[in-house]
Amino acid sequence: SQQGEEDPQALSIQEGENATMNCSYKTSINNLQWYRQNSGRGLVHLILIRSNEREKHSGRLRVTLDTSKKSSSLLITASRAADTASYFCATGRKQGGSEKLVFGKGTKLTVNP
Amino acid sequence: NAGVTQTPKFQVLKTGQSMTLQCAQDMNHNSMYWYRQDPGMGLRLIYYSASEGTTDKGEVPNGYNVSRLNKREFSLRLESAAPSQTSVYFCASSGDRFNEKLFFGSGTQLSVL
Numbered sequence: 001s002q003q004g005e006e007d008p009q010a011l012s013i014q015e016g017e018n019a020t021m022n023c024s025y026k027t028s029i030n031n032l033q034w035y036r037q038n039s040g041r042g043l044v045h046l047i048l049i050r051s052n053e054r055e056k057h058s059g060r061l062r063v064t065l066d067t068s069k070k071s072s073s074l075l076i077t078a079s080r081a082a083d084t085a086s087y088f089c090a091t092g093r094k095q096g097g098s099e100k101l102v103f104g105k106g107t108k109l110t111v112n113p
Numbered sequence: 114n115a116g117v118t119q120t121p122k123f124q125v126l127k128t129g130q131s132m133t134l135q136c137a138q139d140m141n142h143n144s145m146y147w148y149r150q151d152p153g154m155g156l157r158l159i160y161y162s163a164s165e166g167t168t169d170k171g172e173v174p175n176g177y178n179v180s181r182l183n184k185r186e187f188s189l190r191l192e193s194a195a196p197s198q199t200s201v202y203f204c205a206s207s208g209d210r211f212n213e214k215l216f217f218g219s220g221t222q223l224s225v226l
Contacts, residue, residue, distance in 0.1 A: 033214060042117075042203055042217035043156070088155065092212060099212070102172075103148075103156040 006089055006107040014112050019076040021107040023089030024069075031092040032065055032072050033101070036085045043088065046074070079111045115139050119204050119218035126194045126225045134189040134221050136204030144207045145187035146171075146215065147179060149200040156203065162187055194225045 007022045023032065031050045035043040047063045049056045049072070056063045062075040076083055086106040093100055117138045126132055138145065146161040158171030162181040176198060178190045187206075191198060201222050205215040 031212065035215075040220075042219045043205075043215070045214035045216070048214050090156075100158070100171075101215070102158075105153060105155040 006087070006104045008107060009105070010108045010110075012110040012112065013079060015079060015081055017079055017111075019079050019083070019109055019111070021074045021087050021109070023072045023074070023091075023104060025072075025089075025091045026070065027093060029067075029091045029093045030099070032063075033090045033092065034061075034063060034072075034074050035088045035090060035103075037088065037106070038085045046087075076109075079109075081111050081113045083109060084111045085109060117204055117206055117216050117218040119202075119221055121221060122219065124221060124223050126191075126223065128195060128225060130194050130225075131190070131192050132194065133191075134202055134204070134223075135186070136188065136218060137186045138204075138206040138216070139185065140206060140208075140216065141184070142206040142208050142216070143184070144209065145181065146205040146207075147177075147187070147189045148203045148205065149173065150203060150220075151200050159189065159202075194223075196225050199223060199225045 005024050033048045034046040037043045047058050049063050049065045060077045065072045086108045088103050088106045090101050090103045120135045143164045147159040148156040150156050157173050159177050160179040162168045165184045168179050180188045201220050203220050204218040207213045207215045
């Protein structure tokens with residue numbers, strides 16, 4: 001079963017605009033990670049935010065985590081055509097003594113030049 | 114620095130044939146993973162190895178076997194391929210199971226006819 005669910009499924013914006021993608025999950029987590037996947041490539045890690053953190057920044061990326069609402073958002077500021085990719089959230093949690101990292105289905109972002 | 118290397122990049126099999134997907138990492142990571150990615154399904158964990166000498170089932174292990182040959186290498190074997198195993202397969206590694214970011218290979222596109 002999917003743990004993280006991204007919203008929206010697809011997003012199309014103009015270069016220079018900000019892009020916001022959301023991720024919701026159902027159970028308690030240890031951490032939440034965001035990954036980017038360019039077409040035909042493997043996933044690349046963007047940011048990891050732990051359950052006791054509320055916000056993290058990395059360059060033009062800003063991630064927030066609200067554990068009370070079981071949701072996270074990824075903001076890309078001043079988007080570029082090169083940001084066109086699919087973005088996935090992944091939630092790390094403990095279940096039955098073992099740890100898991102479960103990926104959502106992704107948001108496909110298109111940045112138009 | 115090669116990171117995570119997967120071979121082959123593409124493979125076509127007939128139903129019932131067997132094959133092994135190879136994966137190697139040069140980052141001295143303890144944990145390694147095999148995921149499959151299907152359209153609209155996100156990534157699903159097949160098997161993982163938390164450390165050398167151990168392997169565990171993930172979300173969709175049926176029809177697959179794995180071998181953690183040494184710390185560097187983690188192979189995925191399809192004993193009798195089925196059309197339902199047509200997918201893109203990704204190998205990944207991390208330092209500490211699911212608590213750290215994953216590094217992904219570039220994927221193997223497998224078609225089973």
